[in-house]
Amino acid sequence: MKKTITTRLLASLIPLFAIFCLSGYWFATDLIAFQKQPLLITQSQPLKVESGTSVIKLAQQLEQQGLIQDSWKVKYLVKLEPKLASIKTGYYQLLPSDTLETLFKRLRLGQEAVFTLTLIEGKSIKEWQHTFAKSEHLVFGTDDFNQVLINNGDTSGLPEGKFYPETFHYHAGDSVQTVLQRSFDMMQMSLKQAWEGRDADLALTSPYELLIIASIIEKETGKPEERDWVSAVFNNRLKKGMRLQTDPTVIYGMGDRYKGNITRKDLREATAFNTYQIDGLPPTPIAAPSRASLFAAANPAKVDYLYFVSRNDGSHVFSATLKAHNRAVNEFQRKKK
Template sequence: MRAFFAGLLSLILVGVAVSGVLLLEYQRFLQTPIELVAEPAPDSEPDVELTQRPDQRIVEIPPGMRLRDLAARLADDGLISDPYFFIALAYQERLQNKIKAGEYALVNGMRPLDLITMFASGRSIQYPVTLIEGRRFRDAVDSLASQEVLKLELAGLSDAEVMQRVGIEDEHPEGWLFPDTYLVARESTDIAVLKRAHERMKQVLSEEWDQRADDLPIETPYEALILASIIEKETGLAEERPDIAGVFVRRLQRGMRLQTDPTVIYGMGDDYDGNIRREDLRRATPYNTYVIDGLPPTPIALPGREAIHAALNPAEGDALYFVSRGDGSHHFSATLKEHNCAVRQYQLGGRCDMIKETVEERP
């Protein structure tokens, strides 16, 4: 019996000793930071000295990856010293079922707790995806197809089908995506990007509508979106947006037609070959503002916040016309005589002394 208790005591002491060693090893594991070491230069460049690997390592966690597989891979890559300790840490922090798929950037100095916390937070690498001001709805949709980080689900769908997937409830999709740079994780869907852009446009339009000037010839936020899209297409210099908006607003107030080329081009659709001919200006389309009164039925492009703000807060003044100077800027005129003079000087290569006189008279 004495021998039995002696043996049992020995086993207990061994167990305590082992537990103590494991606890020390576990504590050491928790405190050991990642160390990203230098790599030798490629064999093709033998004369290049050893260079320090950038202070970052990308770890991709695919959907459905098990915790034990993740721990094993981190250990195989030399990022942690013991996969079982990593699993134990996940259970200790109650994060064993909260690991999220994605790409994660690991840097020198991170410890195992930093890793497991980051993997559970979903703070994966974000990639920029940009929708550009002034582009059309279909251009924006098609541009996402070239984004390698996105999962494409809209390929081959019609505008109506895209609208349904994105949740655009209007009859026409044009103008309903906010042009901006969106940060997305790899394998985000093109649908998700467009949903964010649509919600952002509704938010921005609502915010700007609430801050609109008084006595505008615009009755709804949608009309503001239409006018903003025209301003976006007409503007070469950002600072001219309020002035261009002022011209269009005054023309609407006086019952004058907008007579703006971008609407004509939009109405021509695929028939536009880079030139607008005289017959194009006379062609009856719902978008030809040389023949229709007021605004076209829908936006013609994606307007940014500045264009929306300008549409709802136009610059004061008396200008009713503008013409491009050929350098991105415009000459603004209050009379048709001055405008025709500006067209002759800036568009037809002639000369008009009225331009100089008018500019010198204005403050």
């Protein structure tokens, strides 16, 4: 009799057990499908994960923002895959192609959003400061450019030209000084390489002088192929004791007074940067030179040019004599034949 009751009990429990197993399987399958569903977004948007935020709380926030549905499932998803509970704080980017699975993986690995900042060659520190001011999620300090110099043992207070123009990548919360340190290191390396490979006939006495000339070449060059010719003009002039007489230095010395034109009065004004009035080099670079300009400054072309004038199309006419130069000026600047 007891055996019969036990058999009947087992027979009645088997279907219940089967139903339980099937339900568990279906729920687990549903959870897996849930994490593979695309987020409900059509364009990229930021996601900031604060310290102390759990994956369950984050899921609730995503649902409140209308980015997912059924956030309650995440609680059970974590039980199924415990590693999903490990997320790192930081600033991330939600992508239209994201699913919860891909998002949680990035959060687990700490793959934060990457931002870019481009420091353009030929620009001054003042112009770069405007670039930094427009950049997102960077932490500013006090006098960041000079602070980087001080950190590297340079107490000159002259940051112009000492930072390399390049596109830099950073994360939210990085400091401006972190970016500038990479820029400074790259300029030091490139300047050292250019100086060590300089021409023996170079009329310069230090890497800093090379940096100054390179910055002027950068501002004067409209076409890359002319860099070594522009360099040759300046090198030849320095060797002969001639003044550089280059407009970009005058413009730099004018500062905010420059409104797009240089007058004869400007050319006669005595400033430290007016190379129509001073002998030799200006006291500092006038812009950030590119690597190409650094190496052009170190290796001028083997030509006897002393002058150049713009054709007004980005190119220049180069001349070895003042007579030939004046003809070019008449043709391209004064429009005389």
